[in-house]
Amino acid sequence: MKRSWYATPYALWMLLFAVVPLLFVCWYAFTTPEGTFTLANFQEFIKPRYMGVILRSLKLALYCTALCLVIGYPTAWFLAGRGFNHAQSLVVLILLPMWMNLLLRTYAMMTLLDDNGVLNAALQALGLGKLKIIGTEGAVLMGLVYNYLPFMVLPIYTVLKKMDYSVIEAAEDLGCNPLRVMTRVVIPMSVPGIVSGVTMVFMPAVTSFAISTLLSNGKLRLAGDLIDYIFNQSSNPNRWNIGSSFSLMMLVLILISIGFLRKVDPDSEGGGMW
Amino acid sequence: MKKIAIVLLVALLIGALYVPALAEADKPFAGTEIKVYNWYDYIDPEVLTIFEEETGIKVNYVNFSQNEDMYTRLSTGAEVYDVIFPSEYMIERLIKEDLLAELNLDNIPNKANVLDSLMDPAYDPGNAHSIPYMWGTLGIVVNTEMVEEPVTSWNDLLNEKYAGKIFMMDSVRDTVGLALKNLGYSMNSHNQDELAAAGEWLMAQKDSGVVGGYIMDQAKDMMAGNEAAMAVMYSGDALYAMEKNDKLAYVIPDEGSNIWVDGMCVPKSSQNQEAAECFINFMCRPDIAQKNMEYIYYSSPIKQVVEGLSEEEKASIAMNPTEEMVARCEYYVDNSDVAYMYDDIWMDVLM
Known part of the structure; x- marks a missing residue:
């Protein structure tokens, strides 16, 4: 049997x-x-009612990506540090939440952040006031960051781990202070990991679904929720057609970001995970 | 020794043949599997076990949370169901679209137990396609400790004192409907201007920031947990919340509201209509209806159950609204011809 046939079950799938x-x-x-052929389904996309949802999705996905980068990069740098013996176990800790279903994690988050939830109970016990979190944009953002952070840490960690440490030593020997080592050597060399992380957070965040509805009490919905609504609840007789055109537009968005990734990181050094 | 073993074996074999034969007589549908498609949290799960034991019919039980979801799954033919539980306006629509089987009422003798006032309804003359399962109203649940002023009107849902603590339903007919009713229009309006006004009312409510969220099943737990001041709810959910928190009260606003009936129907695509009718008949049995009512807190339309209500239950607006209140309320009528207008408003509010 030819070796190329081994992938047949997957190909059929x-x-x-x-x-x-x-x-x-x-x-x-x-x-x-x-x-009959038509382009009218795509015209729906630019109606203000839908545009608002798309823009909100893009905005939240951007914020989420930026936050993940700010939190994730130092984490990855710490984990990849030389002489740090427990890196493997900590990486497992970061991966651990990903083994649990995303919806379950979001429900857990609701319980934690609720008006009378665990966090607010703790704050009150400490004599601090209550925080209104669930139902706000901040809650949605927290949920997104929480769910997608591992996708940022791992590719950056992979790249930093593979980096030749003697390069950093060379920079230090040649008189670079730690800040300049970071900005001139480490960060430029980890660009493939950053690009990979950014794409892998941005893509699922912009198409995310259910997280925002749950954490905002149904007040803030994202593109994924919009498509769900159109397919499942809309009474529009064209609902499958409009829903499909929206899905296609989201797909194009994802393809564009993959194209962007290929351009900056042609050899998938960032441990391309797809 | 060997002989005894053989005798025992033979006896066992005969017994094994004999028992199913016996069971067959009073379990004509034993071995059949029916797929029951009901609302979430809308049955006492024990009832299903009893049904399976008594009839030998296996129940494959699946759930939906909105009529519209159920309609989509049913009408695309993605799956075949044997018993479904649509609300009255959905029953009307399903009849119009020829998706419901005509019931053989001879197989459902327990229909005689259903309150006369709910039989032979306008949405399904002669109960040819549906038997009522539960009924109730739409209203506002108020936490009387948090809300000082009396709540009598849908307009009380605009009170900015309770910003973020007022919860609306994630349901197009109910939420647009109550806005229409509040403005003095029918909940079944076909008038573009009336609908636009209702849309403006809902948008103004949303923009003012009073709305804590558009939710469904979570509302009862939030009210029970003192996390919300007011929430729009079906009467059954209201009873559930009130059972857990005695500071809660149920109000049917003065402007009027919705009265609804969820029926049990058999889709035309069902291959097991008789077993399905057997299930519907079972659900109308007083002891079973009583069990369901105690579990889900909705009002049962079964006479024996209503007669057995305690004085306290009879006085409850949510359990047993007065005739005057019912007169203020309106059934939903199938609006599929103008549903896109409702949808447009709802999308603006929701998205």
């Missing part, structure tokens, strides 16, 4: 559950319910 459904989505996106 992909054909059945990724390629064929995608073709359906394309078909619905460009047709009317009667089956």
Whole structure:
């Protein structure tokens, strides 16, 4: 048997559950319910009602990515440090939450952040006032960062771990202070990891679904929730067509970010995880 | 020794043949599997076990949280269900679209137990397609300790003193409907101007920041946990919350509200209609209806259950609204021809 055949089960799986459904989505996106060709489904996209949701998704995904980078980079740097013996176990700790279902983690978050939740009970016990978190944009952002942070830490960690430490020693020997070592050597060399992390956080964040509805008590919905609403609850007879065109637009957004990644990190040094 | 073993074995074999034969007589549908599609949290799970034991029918029990979700799953034919629990306006729509089987009422003798006032309704003349399961109203649950002023009107949901503590429903018909009712229009309005006014009322409410959220099932727990001051809720959820927190009261606003009936129907695509009817008949049995009512806190339409209510329960607005209150309320009528107008408003509020 030729070696190339070994992937046949997976290829069949992909054909059945990724390629064929995608073709359906394309078909619905460009047709009317009667089956004639149209571009009208895409015009819906620019209606202010939908534009607001898309812009909110982009904004929150950007904030989320920035926060993940600010929190994740120092973490990765710390973990990749030389002479640090417990790195493996800490990496496992970072991975641990990812083994649990995302919805469960979000429900747990609701319990923690609720008006009468664990966090507020602790604050009150300390004599500090209550914080209003659930139902705000901040809660949604916290939920997104919490869920996607590991996707930022891991690729940066991979790149930093592989970095030749003698380069840093050389920089120090040649008179660089620690700050300049960071800005002139470490950060530039870890760009592939950063790009990989940024893409892997931004993509799922911008298309995320259910997290925002749950943590905002249904007040803030993102693009994923919009598509869900159109498919499942809308009474519009074109709902499958409009929903498909929206899904396609989100897909294009993801493809653009992958293209961007390829350009900055052509050899997937950031441990390309797809 | 060997002989005894053989005798025992033979006896066992005969017994094994004999027992199912016996069971067959009073369990005509034993071995059938029916798929029951009901609202979340809307049955006493024990009832399903009793049904399976008594009839030998296996129940595959699945849930939805909105009529519209249920409609999508059913109408696309993605799955085949044997018993569904739509609300009255959805029943009307499903009949119009020829998606419901005509019930053989001879198989449902327990229909005689249903309150006469809920039988032969306008949405399904002669109960040809549906038997009422539960009924109730839409209203406001108020935490009387947090809210000082009396709540009598939908407009009390605009009170900025309770900003962030007022919860609306994530449900297009109920939320747009109450805005319409508040402005003195029908909850089934087809009028573009009336709907636009309702939309403005909801937007103004949202923009003022009083709304803590648009939620469904969480509302009862939030009210029970003193996390909300007011929440729009179905009467059954209200009873559930009031059971857990005695500071709560249920109000049917003066402007009027919605009265609803959830029915039990058999989709046309069902292959097991008789077993499904057997299930519906079972659900109308007084002891079973009583169990369900005690578990989910909704008002049962079964006469024997209503007669057995305590004085306290009979006095409860949520459990047993007065005739005058019911007269203020309105059934939803299928609005699928103008549903896009409701949708447009709702999307603006929600998204």
